[in-house]
Amino acid sequence: MIEILQYGFMVNALAAALLAAVACGIIGVYVVVKRIVFIGGGIAHASFGGIGLGYLIGIEPVLCAIPFSIASALAIGEVSRRVKIAEDTAIGIIWAMGMALGIMFISLAPGYAPDLFSYLFGNILTVPRSDLSVMLLLDVIIIVVVCLLYKEFLAITFDEEFATVIGVPAHKLYLVLLCLIALTVVLLIRVVGVILVIALLTIPAAVSRRFTNDLKKMMLLSIFFAASFAITGLYLSYIFDLPSGSTIVLVSGIVFLISSLRSSGHSFKY
Amino acid sequence: MDINNEIIGLRNVWVCCGGVPVLEDVSLSVHQHDFLGIIGPNGGGKTTLLKVVLGLVKPDRGEVVVLGGEPVEQRKRIGYVPQHSLFDPDFPISVMDVVLTGRSGKSVFGRYTSHDRELAQGALAMVEMLPFKDRQIGRLSGGERQRVFIARALAAEPEVLLLDEPAAGVDMHIQTEFYELLERLKKEMAIVMISHDITAVSIYVDKIACLNRRLFYHNSKELTSWDIEATYQCPVELIAHGIPHRVLREH
Numbered sequence: 001m002i003e004i005l006q007y008g009f010m011v012n013a014l015a016a017a018l019l020a021a022v023a024c025g026i027i028g029v030y031v032v033v034k035r036i037v038f039i040g041g042g043i044a045h046a047s048f049g050g051i052g053l054g055y056l057i058g059i060e061p062v063l064c065a066i067p068f069s070i071a072s073a074l075a076i077g078e079v080s081r082r083v084k085i086a087e088d089t090a091i092g093i094i095w096a097m098g099m100a101l102g103i104m105f106i107s108l109a110p111g112y113a114p115d116l117f118s119y120l121f122g123n124i125l126t127v128p129r130s131d132l133s134v135m136l137l138l139d140v141i142i143i144v145v146v147c148l149l150y151k152e153f154l155a156i157t158f159d160e161e162f163a164t165v166i167g168v169p170a171h172k173l174y175l176v177l178l179c180l181i182a183l184t185v186v187l188l189i190r191v192v193g194v195i196l197v198i199a200l201l202t203i204p205a206a207v208s209r210r211f212t213n214d215l216k217k218m219m220l221l222s223i224f225f226a227a228s229f230a231i232t233g234l235y236l237s238y239i240f241d242l243p244s245g246s247t248i249v250l251v252s253g254i255v256f257l258i259s260s261l262r263s264s265g266h267s268f269k270y
Numbered sequence: 271m272d273i274n275n276e277i278i279g280l281r282n283v284w285v286c287c288g289g290v291p292v293l294e295d296v297s298l299s300v301h302q303h304d305f306l307g308i309i310g311p312n313g314g315g316k317t318t319l320l321k322v323v324l325g326l327v328k329p330d331r332g333e334v335v336v337l338g339g340e341p342v343e344q345r346k347r348i349g350y351v352p353q354h355s356l357f358d359p360d361f362p363i364s365v366m367d368v369v370l371t372g373r374s375g376k377s378v379f380g381r382y383t384s385h386d387r388e389l390a391q392g393a394l395a396m397v398e399m400l401p402f403k404d405r406q407i408g409r410l411s412g413g414e415r416q417r418v419f420i421a422r423a424l425a426a427e428p429e430v431l432l433l434d435e436p437a438a439g440v441d442m443h444i445q446t447e448f449y450e451l452l453e454r455l456k457k458e459m460a461i462v463m464i465s466h467d468i469t470a471v472s473i474y475v476d477k478i479a480c481l482n483r484r485l486f487y488h489n490s491k492e493l494t495s496w497d498i499e500a501t502y503q504c505p506v507e508l509i510a511h512g513i514p515h516r517v518l519r520e521h
Contacts, residue, residue, distance in 0.1 A: 033361055148379050155374040158361055159352070165324050166426055167346035167375025213362045213406035 017230030019135040025223030027184040028205035042091035044197040046072035046098025052105030073182035122193030122245030192245040203252040283332030307475035314482035349428030359408030366403040372425030393421035413444035
C-alpha cells in the first residue's frame with residue numbers, strides 16, 4: 001500500500017478521506033439518530049444548484065455550493081413551520097428544485113463543464129490542495145460547534161418538544177444542526193459526489209450504533225468506520241481500477257450488511 | 271378562589287384546528303397542592319389542553335396564565351411528562367442522560383454541573399430508578415421508562431407536574447406503584463394528569479374534570495353520570511374497582 005503514496009494525488013485523496021470521515025462521522029450520527037436521512041438527501045441534491053451556479057458565474061463550484069446548501073437547509077427547517085406544508089413534501093420540492101436549477105445553470109454556462117460528472121458521482125482523486133484546507137476548516141467548525149452544544153443537541157435530537165418546554169431554544173438549534181449537515185454535505189460532494197453523500201452520512205453511523213449505546217462513542221466509532229471505508233475503498237479502486245466513490249460506498253454497504261447479520265439477534269431499527 | 275396561589279389558569283380558551291374547534295370555551299384553575307385528573311375520550315382535546323398550558327399551542331381566543339405569567343416564559347417551571355409511546359426506544363442514550371436533559375435548559379453552551387448531576391441522581395432515586403442509571407432507555411419496561419420521564423421532569427425542579435397518559439400501556443400492578451409515587455409527589459407540587467382510564471384516575475386524584483372539547487369541572491372529585499355522558503356522548507356505567515373508596519357518585 002506504501003507505493004501508492006508516491007503519487008501526490010493519492011496523498012491528497014487519503015487526506016480528503018480522513019477529513020470527510022471526521023465530519024460525516026460526527027454529523028452522520030445526528031442524522032441517523034434523529035432520523036433525518038431524507039433531509040440530508042434533500043440538502044445534498046439541492047446543493048447541486050449551487051455547483052451549477054458556480055459554473056455559470058465563474059466561481060469555484062464547491063465554494064458556491066456552501067451558501068446554497070445552507071440556504072436550502074434553512075428553507076427545509078423553516079418552510080414546514082411557517083407554511084402549512086408537511087416537512088417531507090417541502091424536502092421533496094427543494095430536492096428536485098435544487099437539482100433542476102443546477103442543470104439549468106450548467107446548460108446556460110458558456111462552454112463545456114468538464115468535471116461535472118465528478119460532482120454527481122465524486123472523484124476523490126482529483127481533490128486539489130485548496131479544497132483540503134476548506135475541508136479542514138469545516139471540520140474545525142463542526143467539532144467546535146458540537147463540543148459547545150453537545151448537551152443541547154442531545155436534548156433536541158432525543159425529544160425536541162421537551163427541550164422546548166424546558167427552555168432550550170430548540171428550533172434555533174435545530175436550524176444550526178441543519179446548517180452543519182449542509183456544510184458536511186458540501187464537504188462530502190468532493191469525496192463521493194452528490195448522489196452518494198447519503199451513504200457516507202448514514203452507513204458509518206448505522207454500523208457504529210450496533211457497537212455502542214452512547215452517542216459520544218458512536219461518533220468516535222463512526223469516524224473510525226468512515227475513515228476505514230474510505231481508505232479501503234480508495235485502495236481497492238486503485239488496485240482494480242474502479243471508480244473511487246462507488247467503491248467506497250459499496251465497501252460501506254457490505255460492512256453494514258455483515259454487521260447487521262452479526263447482531264441480528266438484538267437488532268436496532270437503524 | 272385565590273388568584274395568588276393559582277398555578278395554572280385558563281379563562282374561556284378556544285382552540286380551533288382548520289376551522290373545527292378542538293377546545294371550546296375551556297376555563298380551569300389549578301392551585302398549589304391540587305392533584306387534578308382530566309379524563310375524556312381520545313380526540314377530546316386532552317393533549318391540546320396540555321400543549322396550551324405549555325405554550326406549544328396558542329389559543330385562538332381566551333387567556334392562559336401559568337405561574338402568574340405567559341406560558342412560553344413560565345413553562346420551564348413546569349415538569350412535563352409526555353406520552354411515552356412517542357419516544358424512539360432505539361435512541362442511543364442512557365437513563366442518566368435522559369434525566370440530565372431535564373437540566374439542559376438551565377444554561378446554554380457548556381457542560382452539566384455537579385449540581386445538575388446531583389439533582390438528576392436525586393430525581394432518579396425518588397422514582398427508585400437509580401440502579402438503572404446506565405441502562406439504555408429502550409431496555410426498560412414501559413413502567414420503568416415512565417418513571418425515568420418523571421425523573422427527567424423532576425430534575426428541572428418544577429412547581430407543577432403535567433402528565434399525559436402516564437399509565438398507558440403499563441400493567442396494573444406497576445400502575446398502582448406509579449400512582450403511589452404521584453401521591454408522594456403531590457405533597458411537594460401541584461399535579462395535573464391526563465388519562466382515559468376513569469377508574470384508576472378517580473381513586474388517586476383530588477379533583478377531576480371531563481374533557482370532550484368542553485370541560486366539565488366542579489372543582490371537586492365528584493362527577494355526575496350526566497358529566498360523563500356529556501363527555502363521552504354515550505351512557506357510561508360507573509364502576510369502581512376493588513378498592514373500598516367512594517369514587518364517583520350520582521347527585
